[in-house]
Amino acid sequence: MRELGWTEGKNVTIVWRSAEGRPDRYTALADEIVKLKPDVIVASGAPGLAVRKTTTTIPIVGIGVGAVQGVQSLARPGGNVTGLTTASDARFAEKRLEILKETLPKLARVAYLSDVGPTDAPEAAARQLRVTLVTIPVKEPEGLQPALAALERQRVDAVFVAYGRFFWSQRAEIIEFAARRKLPVMYPFDIFVRDGGLMSYGVSFADLFRRSATYVDKILKGARPGDLPIEQPVKYELLVNLKTARALGLTIPQTILLQANQTID
Numbered sequence: 001m002r003e004l005g006w007t008e009g010k011n012v013t014i015v016w017r018s019a020e021g022r023p024d025r026y027t028a029l030a031d032e033i034v035k036l037k038p039d040v041i042v043a044s045g046a047p048g049l050a051v052r053k054t055t056t057t058i059p060i061v062g063i064g065v066g067a068v069q070g071v072q073s074l075a076r077p078g079g080n081v082t083g084l085t086t087a088s089d090a091r092f093a094e095k096r097l098e099i100l101k102e103t104l105p106k107l108a109r110v111a112y113l114s115d116v117g118p119t120d121a122p123e124a125a126a127r128q129l130r131v132t133l134v135t136i137p138v139k140e141p142e143g144l145q146p147a148l149a150a151l152e153r154q155r156v157d158a159v160f161v162a163y164g165r166f167f168w169s170q171r172a173e174i175i176e177f178a179a180r181r182k183l184p185v186m187y188p189f190d191i192f193v194r195d196g197g198l199m200s201y202g203v204s205f206a207d208l209f210r211r212s213a214t215y216v217d218k219i220l221k222g223a224r225p226g227d228l229p230i231e232q233p234v235k236y237e238l239l240v241n242l243k244t245a246r247a248l249g250l251t252i253p254q255t256i257l258l259q260a261n262q263t264i265d
Helices: 023-035 046-054 090-103 123-128 145-153 165-169 171-181 190-194 205-220 242-247 254-259
Strands: 041-044 060-063 081-084 109-114 132-137 158-161 185-187 199-203 236-241 262-264
Touching: 023 046, 041 046, 041 205, 046 060, 060 205, 081 205, 090 123, 090 158, 090 185, 090 199, 090 254, 109 145, 123 132, 132 145, 145 171, 165 171, 171 185, 171 190, 185 190, 190 199, 190 236, 190 262, 199 205, 236 242, 236 254, 242 262
Parallel strands: 041 060, 060 081, 109 132, 109 158, 158 185, 185 199, 236 262
Antiparallel strands: 199 236
């Protein structure tokens, strides 16, 4: 925002709100934000949907599902919503599984931790790589523990965490479980690796939030959100935590290290 000429306290005021990983707070926070009557709202993920249900007039810059669900089209979303999507096709999940297999050449059996279910599993890639995918469903109302208990009963070589926002809020528990059980895990977000997870391949959220500033700038200068095309991801990053790899007794292949955007040690 500063690079675009906006300085907090001078010509813009930024008010922050967070649900702190609690979906039950989305609606109340959305009501609170809308009552402040801001010129524009930036909302990431599911909270963006809650805000959209609360106002059809205040411009919203959504990031993730909050940007795309229910819009007329990506090119011309219409209404009061625009933004950037984190949506990815099946090829994205396949690429993540391919990287995991390249990291662990002897990989044969993988637990797929998913809050969606078998419908989003990269089954075709698993067959091609000769990897058995064991889907472990996670149901948000029940929490993570039943899924981890089910995972523990499976004899797997590694874990593949699906691209779900629920896992973001539960990352500390997942990372601790993986460390305790000496399980290599492929994560969907870089924050998992920064917090001690082994590796991740996914959208650069730092890049998405930086790009969201250009939408805010245009809206504050008079653009209508419904006329601003929704952008799709253009930058994916591979992160590897070498310290975690050593703790697991793994040697990361040079081919993976050359692909990595960042290694953490």
